[in-house]
Amino acid sequence: MEEEAPDLLCQLENVQGLVDALSAVRWKRHQDAVVELSEHGIVLIVEESGCLQAKVYLKRELFVRYEYNAQGRPRFGVSLGLFIDCLNTYSVPGQSSSIQIQYPGPDMQVLLKSLDSQDASICAQLRTRIPETFAWDYNFEPAGTNPLTFTVKSAALREAIEDLEWPGSSIQIILQPDPPSVILRGEGHGDLQIDLLYHAHTDLLAAFQCDHRVSFKYKYKFLRATTSNIPGSVIKENRGSKVTIGRGGMLKVQHLIPISKMSVSHPYVDSVGYQQPGRIAYIEFFVKPELSEDSTNDY
Structure with a gap:
């Protein structure tokens, strides 16, 4: 048989x-x-x-x-x-x-x-087992017709989140079009705020798209999980991570991680050493926002 x-x-x-x-x-x-x-x-x-x-x-x-x-x-x-x-x-x-x-x-x-x-x-x-059904729907919906998104160097994003650590706290993420900027704010025994201005920090903030101000808070431990284990190869190559805020404040953080070794002789690497998309693993994190009565969002 x-x-x-x-x-x-x-x-x-x-x-x-x-x-x-x-x-x-x-x-x-x-x-x-x-x-x-x-x-x-x-x-x-x-x-x-x-x-x-x-x-x-x-x-x-x-x-x-x-x-x-x-x-x-x-x-x-x-x-x-x-x-x-x-x-x-x-x-x-x-x-x-x-x-x-x-x-x-x-x-x-x-x-x-x-x-x-x-x-x-x-x-x-x-050994494998029968998986349990997931408790929530992870389908990500854009917030309106124009995406609310920015691309930032992975190392800078991880460092900013780690700098905002307060025990049991939240991090507020604000996107605003004028001036075009991303603001990360942590609250604890005091306030700590990190401003990324699109025109002033082009070396860190590679792309920015926002047509109205939005503000959401996320639990620190969940936000930290999106960057805490980014591999050293991504940090060393100075790669970027894309952050998008969807409907209801759902946060999506995307990383690209190279799977094959960088080698010009490799059939999947072109003449200037850039890897083709097929040699990249795509990582996506989805983080639900905290619900608060004082959130200021234009939805």
Whole structure:
């Protein structure tokens, strides 16, 4: 009897890039994640308290091999920490380690296998479970016809949020068109405010779009989770993160994380060293605002 093909069999040439992408959405020690498979790629989703959600998009172009045989879109739950720890065992500093990922195994596991040696291979099995239904809808709706958005250097965004830390506090984010600026304000035993002026800080604030003033507060621990584990490679390359405020104050923070090593000789890197979109993992965070009677919003 012919053995049935697995739902997914794929190969990735740089394990460390995948570790970086998944670590970016790990904000506490014990976290469960849901993995959804499709012919277009893999999406990993984590959530907390119905107020914070993160998604990692791994498009099929990231993989050197991607064989998809499933009907529909299989979903399974895993421990995010165990998944990252398993992948880390295949990562060798200074090298692009290749692995094969298969789902499901005989007992519905995720099977991992190293591909770098012809003489021996390291294999691992990651137990999965039936995922729970998510408590809230993470569909992001734009706030009107003109997006309220800005792009800021990832390192600057992380530093600004960390500087505004007050125990148990919130951070207020204000966008205003005149003068074009982003204001981050923390409140505790006193006030601390960071102003990013679009015309004055073009080295930090790469793009800005806002046609009316908006102001929302977000719980500090949730806002910090959106930047606290940005990998060093993103900070070193001085990449930017895009921040958008949607309907009702829903905040979306987007990061781009390189999966393959930067090399001009690589087929996915062009002559000036820029990676094509297929070699990038897309990370999205969604943060619900705090509801307060004194919010000043033009909705």
